[in-house]
Amino acid sequence: MRHYTTEKNVQVIIHLLKNSGIRHVIASPGTTNMAFVVSIQSDPFFTVYSCVDERSAAYMACGLAAELGEPVVLSCTGATASRNYGPGLTEAYYRKLPVLAITSTQIQAKVGHHVAQIIDRSSIPNDIAKLSVQLPVVKDADDLWDCEMKVNQAILALKRHGGGPVHINLPTNYARTFDVKTLPAYRVIDRITPTDVFPPLSGKVAVFVGAHATWSPAETDALERFCAANNAVVLCDHTSGYRGTHGIHFALAAGQDMFDPAEMAADVMIHIGEISGDYDTLKASGKQVWRVSPDGEIRDAFRKLRYVFEMPETSFFAHYAETGSATENSYLATCREKLQQVRAHLPELPFSNAWLASRMAHRLPENATIHFGILNSLRTWNYFDLPPHVTSASNVGGFGIDGCLSAFIGASLANKDKLYFLVIGDLAFFYDMNVLGNRHVGSNIRILLVNNGKGTEFTQYAHPGSALGEDANVFVAASGHFGTQSRSLVKNYAQNLGFDYISAESKEGFEAVHERFLSPTASAKPLLFEVFTDADLESDALKTIKNIEKRPKADAVKHGVKQLAKDMLGTDGVNMVKKLMGR
Template sequence: MEQKFYYTNERNVQIVIALLKAHGIHRVIASPGTTNMTFVVSIENDPWFQIWSSVDERSAAYLACGMAAETGEPVVISCTGATASRNYMPGLTEAYYRKLPVLAITSTRGNHKIGHLIDQQIDRRNIPNDIAMESVTIPMVKDKEDERFCEVEANKAILALKLNGGGPAHINMYTKYSQDFSVKELPKANAIFRHTVFDDKLPEIPHDGRIVVFVGAHADFSERLTTAVDRFCATYDAVVLCDHTSGYRGKYEVHYQLVCGQKQWHSEYAHANLCIHIGEVSGNQFNVSAAHTWRVSPDGKLRDTSGNLRRVFMMPEEEFFERYAKTDGNHTELFNAMTAEVEAMKEKMPELPFSNIWMAQHMVDKLPKDCELHLGIYHSLRSWNFFKLPEGIHAKCNVGGFGIDGGVSTMMGASFAHPDKLFVGIFGDLAFFYDMNVVGNRHVGNNVRLLLINNGRGNEFRNYNHPCYFLGEEADRYIAAAGHYGNKSHRLVKDYATDLGYEYLSASNKDEFNMVVDRFLTPNLTEKPMLLEVFTETDDESDALEQILNILVDSKQKIKRAIKNTAKEILGDNGISFIKKAMKR
């Protein structure tokens, strides 16, 4: 007899089924219902799954407990909407306290229907603390972003079944009651696997393609971790991609933002097969892309920053790199090639307008030895990330919350802890004025140097590549912050700083800046803390960013740009806009 029903066309359900198979889960206890129809019908003709029926959901959950305890393997329970899932609670409570891997998949028409007097629509958004190690929602899939979200969330719940000794988990899965079961081959879904320090054997490092270590914000590396990472890179011909918050200053440090940021040219080294991801949030916009990412962190969380997470290593970073590194490695080929490319790019850099980036370019090699650099969000961090810091200098930035509100205070707090160490802070006007009260703190010492880049508006919103750039001057009304804080007054900060006991310096162009920068960066502790206020222009800041991101143009891009410019000359802006709208219809 010809099979009539295959897999549902509901992509979110397909993802959950595919991931159950990828993680080796094949036992299911299904309770009757309509809302879980797309899931149950999809699996009942798949020979991978072994299915039992239980009319009573309370009994089904306890059946799963017995089966999981007996086999030591996860068991899925599936039910419809209404109060069916409430009857799972006693059995899931038993599973929680016995650490039994029971996965409850409850089906729903969606949270948007909760609270509107719709039949069989109960609220599962908040569950008791002791019935699931992890509870996730799997919505309908409309695009690739939804698909990625469903993959990560489903993996998260499945992996929780064995995390920290194991226990139950919960997936609340949307459905639209599709009657289309014509999908004969289950589409692939990306499984994520977790490995712990207790695993005797870890997966092999793939040897086909480049390997990079990407470090987000990270505490300064210990000697042990630096040694382990360096040995790993020597073994696999890898490099360590950093920004100034990464904390790594070892042999394989590469600051690749200048190369990867290019908009009209693509480096052959800008793609890797495998990325080892450590650290936290990064302020680095311009990363090497990778086919797969392995995340290493003691927290074991699924942090899918790049959308290609495949494995999570729940262990200390030192443990990971030491277990993979070999003592006989001595590779530096990729490091040498990428470093040479960065140096070649620096040689081609044009003379930039007077701006945050220009100042970073001309200050970086003058920074006092062993000082600590603090950078404001966001333009200051990005500007300085284009240039590698001298040896011995570490940098910090509040990339955790990624807000402008506390950078100056954070630097001051660090300076209080080490009064004999020099601290240099680079902040834009919004970040400075937002946090200026700490400038008057009575504990501020003579080890503080503040560079305030005052463009009078928060230039980020007016930079050429910002989403609000198209607004032009209109952005100054309410999107940016033009006109606040003295509107580039040359007296406001000067009087404030000098009255508070600071040595005040200022500059409005390159010549004036060159006259004061050596004083600002003098390596000796001075009698007073210093504040250098530099006034820049909106167009100069945006132009500098555009120029540094377009140093090289490949031949294909030149042709495209020529065609675009010619079309614009012939048709004008209105004609180009009309064609774009017509093509979207």
């Protein structure tokens, strides 16, 4: 008796079909879909029908799906077989019938090379499927993750927003072995809407907030009540905007090189907001992630996604605030204690962006807004808290070097009576400097330009570029442009545009002029504060910050061995070793 194929992408499809209760399949003959068809024909869970004509098969699926009120799967081979699904899938599209067309194919790389029976299925008509996904041949952990996500998306789309047909293009490597007796378990993601049954929530709960729109009082209150009822902590950064009592900026603790995410991991992490630049806290993901967003899309930033709640955040938090029964918030207390332990031992930092943050973050004028350049500026300032009524932002959507200065200027136009601050590195500044000549620039802006003469991010001690030594400066870090830290270039440019200009190139120089930059009093002119730092000291400062926490010698050795294993084997190798060890 034959069992399941060894092809992982087919295994993922079968496992998720079974988990979703989708059992009816109409199969057309062929070789390219053999791995899928042979795998299910001996599985008593499935009811498989044969139809030689794919056009008839698609219409049969329409009739069966309409009669049963549940999804029906189609399976065809390569060449033009899938083209014949067109009329039936068009019928399914306009009637919102849940038909899942799985079109098997050879690998995508062969498309366009005159290989027999290969056609291009990367683009389909708009009205034959609600969603079309292209699966990979699974060769590593990244391929498997990609495959799991896309199959989950496809199956969930069959009934989403009224339902309709969905297309999966399934490549094969023509494996002829069908000896997998027990189908492996693959990750299942469920989408929850307000009318569905909500899963139970228990254990330690963290809410991770990515970049977030301005919080309304009702949204903040809903999250506060949720946290109080569910022993929850809110992990946020300077793009999150959350100012409630359960929030904590955890980057300084999570960013320690010796930090073990398992020590502080939540049982469930609730993921709200959009993209986050807080790479350090991203490492502290929970054992399971629930995504909450009105768009209902699968966003698996942590690769641990279990549920997607398609609803407003307030609806989600209100539901679990009513069902939660926590009487104390021990998890928040534990996280705060951990952070305080690290903060208490923060040493004196070299003159750098991080040192500037340590001296100024907590002293920004009340009710001001501060923007950050991506990567180094955002990272280093995330290690330090801002005053409660200071708002903050960063261009973490596209996450490019371009535009952070222009976005900052645009924001400053909203309220001419409010102070707006920007922290930006030299490459990003020069990239976008033309906006300073815009005639709408007001006197309410203050720019901190940290000029280290290159893209210092790319030569930081933990960055791959650091292994290149001086070679990294030539192209990777783009050193030597824009006057190589000229003391007059920016000064003359800013002053000629009507800016006030101050500068510093040491801690003593900074102390002599920085009060002007932080003054809460409105200025007659916009102000540019240029601080010249050394890239090597920038790297030293980051290394110092990330190595505040020291482990006992035995733990340090253990951690070092783990890190060495990761470096040598990679993530896939480590996971394989764990499986072999039964862990």
